[in-house]
Amino acid sequence: MGSLQAGRDRLAKAESCLVATCTHLSLLAIRDENFQMWLRVIRNIMPDCEACNPRIVPLKVAADRLANAAPGGPRDFAYSRLCFEVKQYFTNTAADHYEAWRELGARHGTRRG
Numbered sequence: 004m005g006s007l008q009a010g011r012d013r014l015a016k017a018e019s020c021l022v023a024t025c026t027h028l029s030l031l032a033i034r035d036e037n038f039q040m041w042l043r044v045i046r047n048i049m050p051d052c053e054a055c056n057p058r059i060v061p062l063k064v065a066a067d068r069l070a071n072a073a074p075g076g077p078r079d080f081a082y083s084r085l086c087f088e089v090k091q092y093f094t095n096t097a098a099d100h101y102e103a104w105r106e107l108g109a110r111h112g113t114r115r116g
Contacts, residue, residue: 014051014052014054016051017051017052018056018059020044021062021066024041024044024045024048025065025088025089025092026089026093028069028082028085029086034082043070045066059092062092065084069082
């Protein structure tokens with residue numbers, strides 16, 4: 004595999020890991036003993052997210068702020084921002100998928116919704 008393809012694969016895996024990690028963190032009812040581990044995961048993958056898809060840039064920024072925020076108020080604020088950005092990401096993704104589904108149906112004469 005060429006280095007360009009390897010770089011693309013690494014970026015894709017890093018993006019996927021970032022979205023999954025952010026989503027997991029946003030669903031936590033309490034910050035358990037694994038919270039610090041997930042912050043390290045974010046810090047570790049962040050360099051490979053440098054050229055990420057523009058769609059996940061707000062998640063990347065929020066995750067980076069959370070991973071590097073001081074405990075207490077700054078971390079609480081960063082966590083709230085991450086939760087907001089995760090919600091926005093999935094709201095936009097769901098809307099885009101629905102619109103793509105509708106357009107596909109319209110092209111094939113099976114439009115519903």
